[in-house]
Amino acid sequence: MVGIVAYGGYVPRLRLARKAIVEANAWSNAALKGGGKDERAICNWDEDALTMAVEAARDCLQPAERGQLKAVYLASTTLPFQDRLNSGVAAEALNLGDNLETLDITSSQRAGTSGLIAAARTAAAGGGPLLFLTAEKRRTRAASPQELSYGDGGAALLLDKGPGIAELVAHESKAVDFVDHYRGDGRPYDYTWEERWIRDEGYNKIVPPVVKALLDKAKVKGADVTHFILPCTIARVAAGIAKKLGMPDSAVRDNLASAMGEAGTAHPLVMLVHTLQDAKPGDKIVVASFGQGCDALLFEVKPEIAKLAPRLGIKGFLARRKPETNYNKFIAWNQVVDQEKGMRAELDKQTALTTLYRKSGMLTGLLGGKCTKCGTLQYPKSKICVNPNCNAMHSQEDQPFADMPARILSYTADLLTYSPDPPQHYGMVQFEDGGRLMADFTDVDVGKVDAGMPMRMVFRVKEYDPARGFTKYFWKATPAAGASAG
Amino acid sequence: MAKGIRDKVAILGMGCSKFGERWDCEAEDLMVEAFEEGLADAGVDKNQINAAWLSTAIEDVHVGKSGVPLAVALRLPYIPVTRVENYCASGSEAFRGAVYAVASGAADIALALGVEKLKDTGYGGLPQRGRGVLNSMVNANGSAPGNFAQLAAAYRAKHGVSREDMKRAMAHISVKSHDNGSRNPKAHLQSKITEEQVLNAPMVAEPLGLFDCCGVSDGAACAIVTTPEIAKSMGKKNIVTVKALQLSVSNGIEAQHNSWDGSYFMTARVAAKRAYEEAGIKNPREQISLMEVHDCFSVTELVTMEDLYISPEGGAIKDVLDGFYDHDGKLPCQIDGGLKCFGHPIGSSGLRMLYEMYLQMQGRAGARQRKEQPVFGMTHNLGGAPNMNVCSVAIVGLEGA
Structure with missing residues (x-):
């Protein structure tokens, strides 16, 4: 027996009005005109699949629960590294220690669900608690239909033996090399075939037998399904399949198209977390996914x-929302246009991998020091305590700072330094139990920052090294308001 | 405390190039320009110089490393030449090297020369540069104005000052320095400005606008120092001696320990106290006649008035707006225009400040000469950022003062 023990979600705060996409592009593709309703979630310039996975994990796990984890799986088709263990970076950011099984799962819109099935097997066999993460930052061409329908987001599930909060009763899979779209090696964008064919020959023929087999296996009638999850950007497909399987109309879950768009391989689990936030004991949830077959x-x-x-969860992060109407910002951040960044952006950004390894706790995990002689918290950890009344040598143990509340001591909004999102806000943040850091700020509103403001730390992209394709991560401060359940 | 170097070293001569956008000059040309003036003023032969110190802070955009560029530019006769760097306080560091060499008896005559050639980057402001392998992974994506701008938020929070009052006091500082710069033919910026212009200027780093920031300039300045005895033996009159020379360097408290509130410079307070003690000054507000402070940004000058114990804590805004620091005020600050208008060729600035004090002491400051004979002149030369910096405080005066 295996079940979900806890869940977490993440949706980036920025929501681009689809109207802005249509206004910018309908001149070249009139078919976009009908798609200008509502909004889609877009990553801030410093967010990607990895940072979203980390945030979803933090939403899922209390810091005290992290020590016991045995495995971290990460499913995404938009990971920042082709060859560097992305789940390993997430584990380091979460300070999970190194006694871990880690796995990246990719290459399909079913990576999220197929990975979850594999994770459930591992957990059922005693390999848990297992943290299953999924996130997607979807790149799209300007004026493509996908630019309207896709969105960014992520989810986290903690799995272990036993029923948990939601027991995995059964699962079923089928592999079919049905290529509705693909993304070749080194290509940034999906190449997509005709929607009507995908609907008729794809979803409608491949999904129903798999779901039927699942229900038969579990001896559950369609009418008894409380929540049916099937992400699909084509209208009415999920409802049609539910009907065919005898499920009530009310079981078909909102696919969140109007609130955030479809977050790729993460979306079935984004919808699952959203569903769990509504669910009651006894509810039966079917999660189905489509991508070269069906899970x-x-x-x-x-x-x-x-x-x-x-x-x-997903609901809370959907509520933490900042409307964005500037389409140009979106295409600049996603390298859709070749933007002039100014000479200040030309500075070489090479990362010394030796230093990154030596200081991985400090850099990726935001570990500082706590002096065992005087108790002073300090970042970074150092050989000699910073407290002028102590200065003890070799006295510090690791002190995590990432989850400690902080407040702004001083700040500025800088228009001189190069930033993808000027003005660059940064300042000294002071942690509640001691210690401080001159940190970049992110997800702030211009004119609404001041000394004393409560902040929380988030794992974000510090900068990207375009010469070598290396993404650098570090922690930034963001307004705490609306960003925690407590 | 050691008894210090009060009156052990005299300034024999000083020189300073024109500061500004010296498109037609290499750093070497600027060094020669300052040195020619300094050497003529000192009245010595180049071969009498026993040792030299060169200060540059951003050497990778002009001369490169080591003492060699100075030795070659001036054709120094194979004497010891050392290049020093301590952020924007590098100029004071070169001076310290030369002065200590003389005070120790290791040299009879020593040269300190600072130079910076910044206008070869292709853009305004300071050059972008690496911060070190680890720092670049951690440091905020900041700029010099952004780092110093933060003083304002913390100062406002501490003293309950409104954004508007803060901005107005900062504006007065810049208007005053432009007024002073207009009387200085060597200054980079020589135009007067109005408070309205300052307040309406484009923002650089909140709350610092364009006129809250000093100029980024090319330039060089130098000092030739010796003992008072040698200066006298050469027939020098009105000898200006070094009364105090102090340096304080952050050890990480401001950046890491919550005892610092972000509104002032810990280093400046330490260096100022030590300098007053070395110089024997009991009441700086009354005894200091002139000041050149490190006004890289208007807000830096504002809080520095308190850090140097001239204005009471929380009282700088009132003193500034009362005109206490204007050229005709009780204690003029930046009578030459300061970094703001004379300009800020990094490695030269500490020496440029001393150059002004030296001229004023000797009554040679031209249109900007202070009428009352200055007794003690203080220079305050800062480098880094408020949360991690080096601060030099020097006091000079006429021998016997």
Whole structure:
């Protein structure tokens, strides 16, 4: 028996109005005109699949729960590294230690669900607690239909033996090399075939038998399904399949198209987290996904769900929302246009991998020091305590700072330094229990920053090295308001 | 505390190039320009110089490393030449090297020369440069104005000052320095400005606008120092001696320990206290006649008035707006235009400040000469950022003062 023990979600704060996409592009593609409703989630310039996975994980796990984890799996088709273990970076950022099984799962829109099935098997066999992460930052061509329908986001599930809050009752899979779209090696964008064919020959023929087999295996009638999850950007497909399988109309879950768009391989689990936030004990949840075949999973919600500590989940992060109407910002951040960045942006950004390894706790995990002689917290950890009344040598143990509340001591909004999102806000943030850091700020509103403001730390892209394709990560401060369940 | 070097070293001569956008000059040309003036003023032969110190802070955009560029530019006779760098306080560091050499008896006559040639980057402001392998992974994506701008937020929070009052006091500082710069033919910026212009200028780093920031300039300045005895033996009159020379360097408290509130410079307070003690000054507000401070940004000058114990804590805004620091005020600050208008060729600035004090002491400051004979002149030369910096405080005066 295996189940979901806890969940977490993440949706980037910025929501681009689809109207802005249509206004910019309908002159060249009139077919876009009907798609100008609502909004889609877009990553800030310093967010990607990895940073979103880390945020979803932080939403899922209390810091105290992290020590016991045995495995971290990460599913995404938009990972920042082709060859550097992305789940390993996430584990380091979360300070999970190195006694871990880590795995990246990719290459399909089913990576999220197929990975979850593999993770469930591992956890059922005693390999848990296992943290399953998924996130997607989807790149699209300007004026493509996908630019309207796609969105960014992520989810996290903690799996372990036992029923948890939602027991995995059964799962079913089928592999079919049906190429509705593909993204070749080194290509940034999806290449997509005709929508009507994808609907008729793809979804409608491949998904129903798999879901039926799942229900038969679990001896559950379609009518007894409480929540049916099937991400699909084509209208009415999920509802049609539900009907065919005898599920009530009310079971078909909102695919969040109007609130955030479709977050690729992460989307089935984004929708699952969203569903768990509504679910009651006894609810039966079917999660189905489509991508070179189909996966289907049946969960039964357990009474434990009522005891789950509050968290933001997908709902909370959807509510933490900042409307964005500047389409140019979106295409500049995603390298759709070749933007002039100025000479200040030309500075070489090479990363010394030796230093990165030596200081990985400090850099990736935001570990500082705590002096065992005087108790002073300090970042970074050093050989000699910073407290002028102590200065003890070799006295510091690791002190995590990432989850400690902080406040702004001083700040500025800088228009001189190169920033993808000027003005660059940064300042001294002071941690509640001691220690401070001159940190970049992110997800702030111009004119609404001042000394004393409560902040929390988030794992973000510090900068990208275009000469070598290396993404540098570090921690930034962001307004705490709306960003925590507590 | 050691008894210090009060009156052990005299300034024999000083020189300073025109500061500004010297498109037609290499750093070597600027060094020669300052040295020619300094050497003539000192009245010595180049071969009498026993040792030299060269200060540059951003050498990778002009001369490169080592003492060699100075030795070659001036054709120094194979004497010891050392290049020093201590952020924007590098000029004071070169001076310290030369002065200590003389005070120790290791040299009879020593040269300190600072130079910076910044206008070869292709853009305005300071050159972008690496911060070190680890720092570049951690440091905020900041700029010099952004680092110093933060003083304002912390100062406002500490003293309950409104954004508007803060901005107005900062504006007065810049208007005053432009007024002073207009009387200085060597200054980079010689135009007067109005408070309205300052307040309406484009923002650089909140709350610092364009006129809250000093100029980035090319230039060089130098000092030739010796003992008072040698200066006298050469027939020098009105000898200006070094009364105090102090340096304080952050050890990480400001950046890492929550005892610092972000609104002032810990280093400046330490260096100022030590300098007053070395110089025997009990009441700086009354005893200091002139000041050149490190006004890289208007807000830096504002808080420095308190850090140097001239204005009471929280009282700088009132003193500034009362005109206490204007050229005709009780204690003129930046009578030559300061970094703001004389300009800021990094490695030269500490020496440029001393150059002004020296001229003023000797009554040679032209249109900007202070009428009352200055007794003690103080220079304050800062480098780094408020949370991690080096601060030099020097006091000079006429021998016997």
